[in-house]
Amino acid sequence: MTDRRTPAGLTRRGFIAGTSGIVAAGAGIGAAVATASPAAAAEKAEPAKSGIENFWGVHQAGIVTSQQRHTYFAAFDLIATKREDVAQLLRRWTVASARMTLGQPAEPFARDPQAPGPDSADAMGLPPSRLTLTFGFGAGLFVKDGADRYGIAAQRPEALVDMPKFPGEQLVEARSGGDLSVQACADDPQLAFHALRELARQAYDFAQLRWVQAGFLSSDGRATPRNLMGFKDGSNNPSVHDARTMDEVVWVGGEGPAWMRGGSYLVTRRSRIALEHWDRMKIAFQEQTIGRRKYSGAPIGGKHEMEQPNLDAVDADGNPIIAENSHVRLAAAASNDGARILRRAYSYNDGANVTAERWPPWRQEMEFDAGLLFICYQRDPRTGFIKIFDRMAKFDMMNQFVTNTGGALFACPRGAAKGEYIGQHLFETQAS
Ligand code: HEM
Numbered sequence: 307m308t309d310r311r312t313p314a315g316l317t318r319r320g321f322i323a324g325t326s327g328i329v330a331a332g333a334g335i336g337a338a339v340a341t342a343s344p345a346a347a348a349e350k351a352e353p354a355k356s357g358i359e360n361f362w363g364v365h366q367a368g369i370v371t372s373q374q375r376h377t378y379f380a381a382f383d384l385i386a387t388k389r390e391d392v393a394q395l396l397r398r399w400t401v402a403s404a405r406m407t408l409g410q411p412a413e414p415f416a417r418d419p420q421a422p423g424p425d426s427a428d429a430m431g432l433p434p435s436r437l438t439l440t441f442g443f444g445a446g447l448f449v450k451d452g453a454d455r456y457g458i459a460a461q462r463p464e465a466l467v468d469m470p471k472f473p474g475e476q477l478v479e480a481r482s483g484g485d486l487s488v489q490a491c492a493d494d495p496q497l498a499f500h501a502l503r504e505l506a507r508q509a510y511d512f513a514q515l516r517w518v519q520a521g522f523l524s525s526d527g528r529a530t531p532r533n534l535m536g537f538k539d540g541s542n543n544p545s546v547h548d549a550r551t552m553d554e555v556v557w558v559g560g561e562g563p564a565w566m567r568g569g570s571y572l573v574t575r576r577s578r579i580a581l582e583h584w585d586r587m588k589i590a591f592q593e594q595t596i597g598r599r600k601y602s603g604a605p606i607g608g609k610h611e612m613e614q615p616n617l618d619a620v621d622a623d624g625n626p627i628i629a630e631n632s633h634v635r636l637a638a639a640a641s642n643d644g645a646r647i648l649r650r651a652y653s654y655n656d657g658a659n660v661t662a663e664r665w666p667p668w669r670q671e672m673e674f675d676a677g678l679l680f681i682c683y684q685r686d687p688r689t690g691f692i693k694i695f696d697r698m699a700k701f702d703m704m705n706q707f708v709t710n711t712g713g714a715l716f717a718c719p720r721g722a723a724k725g726e727y728i729g730q731h732l733f734e735t736q737a738s
Pocket of ligand 1: 533535537538539540541542543575577579596598615633634635637638639647677678680691694695698708
């Protein structure tokens with residue numbers, strides 16, 4: 307560890323002082339602070355009043371926040387050896403995140419041209435664009451290779467399980483897991499990336515990137531967005547405006563440790579979709595696969611997108627109108643003892659790769675590496691994602707077009723009140 311991790315207090319003044327020390331040590335020069343500069347002027351500029359999502363509160367932002375158009379998701383491996391260093395990283399991340407969501411740089415712009423800039427400045431002048439930063443803790447924060455490296459193993463919530471192995475998944479180690487997660491979402495992709503880049507920079511000496519995934523969502527904010535399969539995705543999601551349902555489905559209550567109350571569990575999957583294969587299927591088959599009409603989004607047998615799928619409806623021959631192995635039937639709460647989750651997925655598009663398809667026609671050729679960055683939040687993954695995916699992984703007709711190549715589970719702690727830092731209650735429980 308070096309002095310670069312000089313503690314930054316939670317006050318802006320303390321943080322600036324800490325920052326000067328960091329810059330000076332890193333550059334090997336005196337802590338010269340120039341006076342007026344264009345950076346200083348930009349620093350004082352009023353942040354745009356609109357497009358700000360509140361960072362502080364009982365719940366972290368970015369969970370029931372209406373979905374922004376872009377995400378940049380990252381998982382980190384901790385390399386810090388002391389608990390206090392992890393707490394310090396979270397303090398720095400909290401301060402920087404609160405600033406960036408207001409449209410400010412992660413740290414005040416450098417006044418000294420001889421020092422490295424404490425913010426890349428590539429988002430300078432951009433409006434806040436509803437940036438949210440949502441933090442999660444993986445099992446590795448508590449126990450890594452059997453070791454309680456930060457003395458907080460006893461605080462690992464039961465719900466932060468080791469995920470079972472599901473049939474058909476091809477999770478790649480380098481795209482899975484992680485000790486910490488950060489979900490950056492914004493209506494501007496550059497802002498989401500900028501925020502992550504700044505947090506990664508601040509993690510230097512504490513944590514290193516493990517995997518990242520960018521995602522996008524085409525929506526005007528009113529109509530349900532379509533995924534890359536061309537279907538409306540999110541129609542039957544529980545409403546984020548219904549606080550009572552969010553309490554039931556998303557937020558951890560009294561059953562969790564104090565630091566998780568008001569938090570949530572995030573499960574993610576990088577789901578590659580064999581688009582070339584899918585695009586050659588008849589629309590009627592695609593509709594059977596999903597259980598909904600492609601263009602209107604209505605459940606099969608219904609007329610309107612927002613109608614509840616009628617899982618009991620049968621045709622003249624007594625066969626279910628919504629197929630037994632259709633996605634919506636297998637995912638429905640009624641098929642899973644009432645299990646529900648809040649989906650917050652994004653499409654992704656990572657170019658093309660030579661790919662061996664795992665279903666007929668078994669093609670092996672250059673194919674798009676594109677699909678869905680599936681993200682869902684729930685009160686408990688055992689009664690949420692795991693419960694739903696258990697049967698889906700075995701029987702869903704959609705599986706012949708979808709391969710999960712990465713995934714993770716993170717415990718997203720309760721939000722921070724102004725002056726606190728994300729995860730403070732976890733680290734303080736231990737200290738006392
Ligand atoms: C590539 C992967 C996936 C795609 C393309 C996809 C697509 C869709 C579509 C088009 C719908 C219908 C519209 C809607 O209600 O939103 C839907 C519904 C749903 N999906 Fe997925 N999905 C995927 C993976 C998953 C996974 C992994 C889960 C959970 C384990 C899941 C859970 C659900 C749920 C709970 C519903 C609502 C079902 C209902 O009650 O009507 N999906 N999905």
